[in-house]
Every structure is written in structure tokens, then in C-alpha cells.
Amino acid sequence: MRSLSFVGVVLLIGIVACASLGIAVAGDEEMCVPMGIITLEPPDSVDAKRAAVEFQHGRHFVLACNNCHHTWEGAEPITGCMTAGCHDLDTLPRKEGSKVIDKDQAFRYYKNAYHGQCIGCHKTMKEEIQQMANILADIDGKLPTTGPTGCIECHPKD
Template identity: 30%
Template sequence: MKKSFLISLMVAALVCAFALPNVMAGKEVPADMVLKAPEGMKAKKTPVQFSHGKHSAEYKIDCMTCHHKAKSEADIKGCAVAGCHDQPGKKEANTFYAAYHSKKSDASCVACHKKMKKGPKSCKECHPKNK
């Protein structure tokens, strides 16, 4: 009885040692990325270089602040996926433009930069001219 109990404890310890870190790590966040209009949507400005690492590690912004529709960090998808900010135009909340530029949502880049008084505040700072 004692022997089987000890073996069970050893197996449980090994499972915890090797499996738990992978479960706790969650989804890997890309360090840097380029934000561009979804496929088939015409963009009027150049794509934007974005540093996930800086926003999460340096500025300590919680993922769920920007990815406000996700139920958990494991559920996070890109902004331009179907049903999120995948529509052309500027005025409706579900447009690709609104995801980054809305002044009414704390989840947008423009509103957050204004509120935090950090980061780019003009179009040219995010959208440099074509090279």
C-alpha cells in the first residue's frame, strides 16, 4: 500500500513538473508585429509597426484591455477576425479603423495614448510615408 502511494505521488510530481508550466504559459504573444488592413480591404495609410512586448512587459497593459471581446487570454484572436473589427468604413464600432482610432473606446490605440499621455499622437508617428 505504501509503495503504490509513493509511486502515485512520484507520478503526480512528474506530471506537475513537466505539464503545468506548459498549461500556465498560455498563448505565446508575438513580440513585434505589423498591423495592416485585413485581406481584401483597401488601406489609405501605411501599415503600423507594433510592439506587443513593449505594451505588455514595459507598459504593463493587460491583454484583455485591447482584446476586450475575448473571454480569456487563451481566447484572444486578432482584431480583424470575423465578427470583431472586420468591416470597412470608419463610423461603426466593428470597423477595422475603429479598433485603432476610436476616441470613444479605451481599447483603441488613439484613446489609450491620449489617456496615458504616452506614445504616438499624430497620424505620421504611426503611419510613416511609404518607403
């Protein structure tokens, strides 16, 4: 129950921070932050081989908006990832006259953008969770509330 209230507080702080940033920067315009599920689909020109992704936007409020919306500066409404000039390519870019992938432009391919961002972050989280599991195993499953705060906790008496 305690961890649920902590998550609630963090979520509330994130919403208030994003909302106040939006109001402070946008002035008279109201900033809209989607709270529910955002369906991520490939461009219309792509024959999807897998189902669309039901992205839980609210679960990501603990992150800074710029973690995903990397070009957003806070003044304008956020545009989708597949807008012109960002991740707008519906095929993997190749070097002219070749089958070799153009690595300088590969980030513009929508699939690379999502997979690189989402899977990369989730792999990092998985590693961090595994590290916490290893720590819990070392301390018999009891997570300390803080690190040591008293002298003898680090410096045992002789």
C-alpha cells in the first residue's frame, strides 16, 4: 500500500509539473496532456505485420517529457513522432544506388525511432530491476528504508 501512495504522489507531481509548465509557457493556450492509452500505428503507407501498440501514456509520467519528445522545447504543442522531418520515413533509408542502410538517416525510419527509444529504455529498466532483485536476494528480501545513517552502521565497534 505504501508503494502505491508513493506512485500516486509521483504521478500527481508529474501531472502538476507538466500542467504548470504548459500553462506558463503556452500563455493563453491550454496544453493538453493525454492521460490514457495512445495507439501507435505505422504510417498508412505501411502494411503492418504486427498489431498496433497500445501505449500507456500515463505510466510514463515519471519521465521527463523530453525523454520521448526529444525536440519539444515546451512552447508549442507536441506533435507526433512521424511528422515531417522527424521520424517520417516509412522505409529504411538506403545509400543512393545501394542496398546498404544509410546509418546517418536511419533514425528517421519510424520503426527505428520507436524501437530504439522504447526497447532501449525498457532494457535499461530491466537491468535496474535485476540489480534490485540481486540486492534483495543479498539482504534476505528486506529492502532497507534508507542507507546507513548512524556511525556504527558503517563503522562497527571493535
